[in-house]
Amino acid sequence: MTGLEGVSAQEFSDLICVIYDCALDPQRWAATCRKVADLCESTAGGICVHDLRHAQNDQLFVFGYQPEFLEKLRNHYAESPMAAADIVSNIGDVSALSMERYQLLESRFYLEVLKPFGLVDMIWFPALRTGARMASMHASRSEKAPHYQERDVSLFKLLSPHVCRALAISYVFDIRALRSEMLEKTLDGLVAGVFLTARDGHVVYMNHAAERQIKTGHSIRLVNNRVSPTDSAARAALSKAIEEAARDDADMGVSEHSVAIPDGVGGGYVATLLPVKSGQRRGILAPFAAAVAVFVQDPVQASLMPGEAFARLHGLTGGELRVLLALSQGLDGMEAADMLGISESTIRTHLQHIFSKTGTSRQADLLHLLHNSMPPIHALSTVAH
Known part of the structure; x- marks a missing residue:
């Protein structure tokens, strides 16, 4: 009854x-x-x-x-x-x-x-x-x-x-459906921890490296399903940075947020935050999807993020590097613009600057040059869990 x-x-x-x-x-x-x-x-x-x-x-x-x-x-x-x-x-x-x-x-x-x-x-x-x-x-x-x-x-x-x-x-x-097999393998291949969070800071995805960082518990933990540094000042700074990066008017072209996360004994991590644009996704759950990507790495032990050494070598800006990495995933100009939340004309402008700085003139030559500079990061990340 x-x-x-x-x-x-x-x-x-x-x-x-x-x-x-x-x-x-x-x-x-x-x-x-x-x-x-x-x-x-x-x-x-x-x-x-x-x-x-x-x-x-x-x-x-x-x-x-x-x-x-x-x-x-x-x-x-x-x-x-x-x-x-x-x-x-x-x-x-x-x-x-x-x-x-x-x-x-x-x-x-x-x-x-x-x-x-x-x-x-x-x-x-x-x-x-x-x-x-x-x-x-x-x-x-x-x-x-x-x-x-x-x-x-x-x-x-x-x-x-x-x-x-x-x-x-x-x-x-x-x-989970948002993660293509290629993206998941790429994220799990990173030495740096990757946390994707919703607008309120709730973690909706962690790669393998992020899970290992949480398990050690020296610098960061998960509290109420949020990334929570053990240091109170770092905890407040990270929360504020996530809130700012998740705003609807967050500018993908500005410098990314960086937050120091000490472990209390002279070490720790550096967290870098980037807004995540949802592009043309629609549906009942679209407003709740990942809004911020938080990259957490040990500045002493971790290898460079993909493309970072390449960017330093050729003097690329953060915006130029993000465009290059988007194109390296096989996206065309329109798809890259949609993913990054910028216009196609901005994509073309960044690409011309990259050509000039790298001494290339075609996208195929540029991507070949980038591929040759990438470290074998997946092999590095498969060290015992």
Whole structure:
């Protein structure tokens, strides 16, 4: 028994199974949102992603709404009760606009956004949060149905932990799917530790070297799934650097952040941070993907990063080296521009400067020269774990 009027144990169990199916196939969320809405007698619903910092709202897998309403909701989201509630709510907390604390019928949001489109109530819960972004599941009722009652709130409370877990699982799989086999092998071949973090500093990927650095625990550790230097000053500096590098307006052309991470006995690491642009990736989890790459290396023992010696030899700038390394992965100008977050004309300008500094005139000759200067880093990194 579910304890919910009109919902059988088998019906509820089947819905839970469908929710977890969405973890491996996110496109199933569209049909699943409809099933959830049907159980609570709703006329519309879906999943949306909120940007709490900029008070923006993007609707995904939605049904039952007029396009004009979705546009108006997007423009007036900052004025909605949901925007304020999501800032203070915990993941999985269920709310309905008809709850007394929201004073729905007296609100401008109801009069100007909901009522003109025949909507009388909305029920929702935040399901996934990283940094300033949050994904929520919601459903709505039209004037043909009464406001949500305790039975509907209870149903959402039973469903919310399963939806939250499914989205969290899907998030992990989405991050793993971002890593092409070539990229993963390249990162695992580095002597330097590589940490990819989300906007809020949560680590979404570590290469083998990073895992070894964490295991030693002398300079850095993982605390709440964040890179945490043992030195308090370094910990504060790294947190601030990640926050700055993750900003939407972070400039890929400026000098990268560097942070010293001492071990307390005269040694330690140097961390170098670079913004990671997501390019044209789309989907429910795109806002939660890696935002910052943190390269951690021992300045005494570690070998040079790929291309670093080449850049020093020929006097390349940081921007020129990043363009060269992008092209060395087999990307064309447009793909390199998309990955680095710069224009194709900037790519061409950097390339002309590189040609001049290296004495080459063709990209093939340039890449051949770079390849010949690369150390056998994979062999170096396979020393006993």
